Amino acid sequence: MNMIQAINSAMDVMMARDPDVIVMGEDVGYFGGVFRATAGLQAKYGKQRVFDTPITECGIIGVAVGMGAYGLRPVPEIQFADYIYPALDQLVSEAARLRYRSAGEFIAPMTVRSPFGGGIFGGQTHSQSPEGIFTHVSGVKTVIPSTPYDAKGLLIAAIEDNDPTIFFEPKRIYNGPFDGYWDRPAQNWSKHPAGEVPTGYYKIELGKAKVVRAGEALTVLAYGTMVHVAQAVIADAGIDAEIIDLRTLVPLDIDTIEASVKKTGRCMIIHEATRTSGFGAELSAIVQERCFYHLEAPIERVTGFDTPYPHSLEWAYFPGPVRIGEALKKVMKD
Amino acid sequence: MASDDRRANLQPLSLYVPEPKFRPGDAVDFTSVRLPPAGETRRPDTADKAETFIDLAYELVRVLDDDHQAVGPWNPRLSPDTMRSMLRSMALVRAFDERMFRAQRQGKTSFYMKCTGEEAVAVSAAFALDYEDMCFPSYRQQGLLIARGWSMVDMMNQIYSNSADRLQGKQLPIMYSVREAGFFSISGNLATQYPQAVGWAMASAAKGDTRIAATWCGEGSTAEGDFHSACTFASVYRAPVIFNVVNNQWAISSFSGFAGAESTTFAARAVGYGIAGLRVDGNDALAVYAATAWAAERARTNQGPTLIEHFTYRAEGHSTSDDPGQYRSEGEPNAWPLGDPIRRLKDHLIAIGEWDEERHVAQDKDLAEEVKRAQKEAEKNGILGHGLHQPLDTLFDGVFEELPWHLREQQAQMLAEETASGRPWARKS
Ligand SMILES: Cc1ncc(C[n+]2csc(CCOP(=O)(O)OP(=O)(O)O)c2C)c(N)n1
Numbered sequence: 001m002n003m004i005q006a007i008n009s010a011m012d013v014m015m016a017r018d019p020d021v022i023v024m025g026e027d028v029g030y031f032g033g034v035f036r037a038t039a040g041l042q043a044k045y046g047k048q049r050v051f052d053t054p055i056t057e058c059g060i061i062g063v064a065v066g067m068g069a070y071g072l073r074p075v076p077e078i079q080f081a082d083y084i085y086p087a088l089d090q091l092v093s094e095a096a097r098l099r100y101r102s103a104g105e106f107i108a109p110m111t112v113r114s115p116f117g118g119g120i121f122g123g124q125t126h127s128q129s130p131e132g133i134f135t136h137v138s139g140v141k142t143v144i145p146s147t148p149y150d151a152k153g154l155l156i157a158a159i160e161d162n163d164p165t166i167f168f169e170p171k172r173i174y175n176g177p178f179d180g181y182w183d184r185p186a187q188n189w190s191k192h193p194a195g196e197v198p199t200g201y202y203k204i205e206l207g208k209a210k211v212v213r214a215g216e217a218l219t220v221l222a223y224g225t226m227v228h229v230a231q232a233v234i235a236d237a238g239i240d241a242e243i244i245d246l247r248t249l250v251p252l253d254i255d256t257i258e259a260s261v262k263k264t265g266r267c268m269i270i271h272e273a274t275r276t277s278g279f280g281a282e283l284s285a286i287v288q289e290r291c292f293y294h295l296e297a298p299i300e301r302v303t304g305f306d307t308p309y310p311h312s313l314e315w316a317y318f319p320g321p322v323r324i325g326e327a328l329k330k331v332m333k334d
Numbered sequence: 335m336a337s338d339d340r341r342a343n344l345q346p347l348s349l350y351v352p353e354p355k356f357r358p359g360d361a362v363d364f365t366s367v368r369l370p371p372a373g374e375t376r377r378p379d380t381a382d383k384a385e386t387f388i389d390l391a392y393e394l395v396r397v398l399d400d401d402h403q404a405v406g407p408w409n410p411r412l413s414p415d416t417m418r419s420m421l422r423s424m425a426l427v428r429a430f431d432e433r434m435f436r437a438q439r440q441g442k443t444s445f446y447m448k449c450t451g452e453e454a455v456a457v458s459a460a461f462a463l464d465y466e467d468m469c470f471p472s473y474r475q476q477g478l479l480i481a482r483g484w485s486m487v488d489m490m491n492q493i494y495s496n497s498a499d500r501l502q503g504k505q506l507p508i509m510y511s512v513r514e515a516g517f518f519s520i521s522g523n524l525a526t527q528y529p530q531a532v533g534w535a536m537a538s539a540a541k542g543d544t545r546i547a548a549t550w551c552g553e554g555s556t557a558e559g560d561f562h563s564a565c566t567f568a569s570v571y572r573a574p575v576i577f578n579v580v581n582n583q584w585a586i587s588s589f590s591g592f593a594g595a596e597s598t599t600f601a602a603r604a605v606g607y608g609i610a611g612l613r614v615d616g617n618d619a620l621a622v623y624a625a626t627a628w629a630a631e632r633a634r635t636n637q638g639p640t641l642i643e644h645f646t647y648r649a650e651g652h653s654t655s656d657d658p659g660q661y662r663s664e665g666e667p668n669a670w671p672l673g674d675p676i677r678r679l680k681d682h683l684i685a686i687g688e689w690d691e692e693r694h695v696a697q698d699k700d701l702a703e704e705v706k707r708a709q710k711e712a713e714k715n716g717i718l719g720h721g722l723h724q725p726l727d728t729l730f731d732g733v734f735e736e737l738p739w740h741l742r743e744q745q746a747q748m749l750a751e752e753t754a755s756g757r758p759w760a761r762k763s
Binding site: 026027029030031034047048051052053054055056057058059082083085086121122123124125126275276305306307308310311312313316317322323325326 | 349351353357444445495496499503504505506507509521522523524554555557558559560585586587588592593594655656660661718719723724726728729730733740741744747748750751752754755
């Protein structure tokens with residue numbers, strides 16, 4: 001399965017198991033979503049459970065809060081993460097705080113799915129990585145898969161979770177892993193072990209990172225598309241690095257990170273989002289707080305630049321192998 | 335609980351989810367679309383109070399009748415020269431769309447959006463507004479620039495994100511910005527231009543200026559909160575602004591019912607805000623012209639905002655990323671009862687003896703050549719991904735007026751990276 005099919009399968013499994021799961025969003029019904037992630041669901045579960053919405057993101061999320069308060073488990077789609085901003089107030093001030101402010105009387109058990117990230121010539125309004133905005137908000141969980149297998153297991157866990165979750169889907173790797181060399185032929189998930197996805201129910205616990213490559217010389221923290229770019233760069237560089245796919249940013253698997261950095265003594269953080277106040281800053285602070293005396297070199301952050309996503313120069317913006325390679329030299333210096 | 339006993343006797347509720355009339359494979363029948371005859375709808379004085387012509391939000395202003403004559407109180411009585419110019423602009427928009435759609439398919443750019451079937455909406459408005467009025471378009475109003483005589487080479491440079499792109503390759507193709515032609519920078523985020531147009535109009539009023547603002551969005555986008563904020567501000571401050579809602583029946587795969595079309599018209603959105611509302615045959619270039627001119631006069635005489643719904647049809651896909659065959663009947667575009675705006679204006683000009691088929695064919699040929707020439711010219715400046723783009727360092731221009739330390743640092747990092755990559759790109763200095 002590719003990642004889109006895995007995501008589709010997760011919703012399919014959960015809708016079959018739980019009549020309270022409903023799917024909604026712009027174009028998700030009959031058409032099955034502009035990325036086809038909800039294809040076939042309306043035919044299978046009917047219009048009452050899978051439906052198109054008006055084009056109003058604040059409406060979609062506000063309605064999902066109300067549905068959650070009733071007892072449903074809405075899985076709203078925001079067509080591109082760039083369009084989640086009109087919904088910010090409902091997410092930040094409402095969904096994220098409903099449990100807290102009502103002392104548990106009301107909850108908002110929703111899973112907001114949204115494709116994010118660049119590398120598809122989408123210009124500044126189809127490329128952003130806004131995860132840092134949500135990790136900064138107390139009360140929402142933020143999940144980002146990097147493989148079809150993980151996407152399905154994590155999405156199922158998110159749908160079952162009673163708290164609001166933002167589930168960002170790295171659209172650059174919907175159809176196959178990506179090594180960061182944009183001028184090389186694309187790979188396909190069918191040739192990757194993580195493309196083998198069971199059709200039935202399974203879940204991957206939120207808040208558990210995955211060591212995708214064990215190593216002794218360096219800890220690389222990444223998520224989404226960047227996990228694959230990191231793997232390619234590390235393989236090319238021939239460094240015995242430990243690569244950790246965070247999978248959930250909130251809650252964060254601090255134990256895995258801490259153990260790894262204490263073992264390797266070096267840490268590099270990679271994300272595509274802009275640098276300033278990005279999630280890398282949080283990771284860097286945490287590692288510094290917990291592993292300072294084990295560090296042999298300053299922590300390196302590899303990120304997108306602090307500009308909006310440019311259209312024609314997008315590959316100069318993207319944190320690709322060259323940028324990661326340069327950072328690698330610095331962090332590996334004795 | 336007492337309420338539980340009572341509930342046992344109540345009828346269960348049910349959730350209504352709208353569904354378009356036709357899907358792929360269905361035969362299309364548009365007879366239920368109510369089309370009042372041309373010439374019937376009344377034309378209030380522009381000084382009349384909005385509450386006195388609420389009916390117009392539910393009617394349809396039409397000028398061109400089935401015999402290709404211009405009839406009724408909304409007939410703008412344009413000179414044949416003006417109408418020929420409008421026809422030419424509309425045909426040019428279509429030729430431009432054809433060529434650029436193909437350029438995308440040939441891999442010369444990443445994206446394109448056509449406005450096929452909706453050419454009258456933007457072109458007629460451009461003719462009815464003053465050149466100095468500020469337009470806040472959405473992404474299907476390329477006709478504004480073309481009708482305002484803006485350079486197609488310049489538009490193509492933007493589409494190709496090449497070295498001559500005035501937007502420095504920073505925007506998605508077709509998201510033009512041409513301040514000189516009164517064309518506000520397009521956002522990819524729907525409906526954000528609506529309150530901005532109101533702000534511009536309020537500023538113009540506050541300054542005692544004479545210019546007005548006009549803005550456009552699709553019927554799907556009227557659901558966005560920004561649309562409603564804009565209506566409130568415009569109503570409260572009687573802003574000299576024209577709201578255009580282009581009801582082309584589809585928002586990607588979602589039919590207009592998902593924006594509320596089953597319950598009322600889009601022009602009727604105006605009623606609740608106390609704004610003047612007009613519903614217009616959007617495929618009738620003369621009706622669009624007349625409505626825009628009327629709304630502009632209201633704005634210019636401090637009667638406040640007007641909301642115009644253009645009832646039209648999106649004849650082609652949403653964009654180059656869309657396949658409408660997946661969600662709507664193949665028969666729809668041809669069955670659309672309001673016809674093709676270009677053909678209708680052409681037929682009118684022929685009917686009044688001011689045009690003929692031969693000239694039309696010859697003009698289409700000329701326009702295709704003109705577009706081709708422009709394309710050749712633009713391609714000298716590069717196409718997307720072929721190296722002829724803006725200098726690499728410009729990636730950091732425009733984030734702020736001046737480059738702060740952290741961006742300067744990142745810029746240096748990027749340039750070093752490019753050197754290290756072994757494929758250095760052109761630089762500014
Ligand atoms: C805030 C926001 N949400 C979603 C989108 C994705 N999107 C782009 S165009 C579109 C449909 C718009 O339909 P409509 O307003 O009717 O205009 P049309 O394309 O029919 O001209 C959608 C949902 C977006 N660009 N911005």
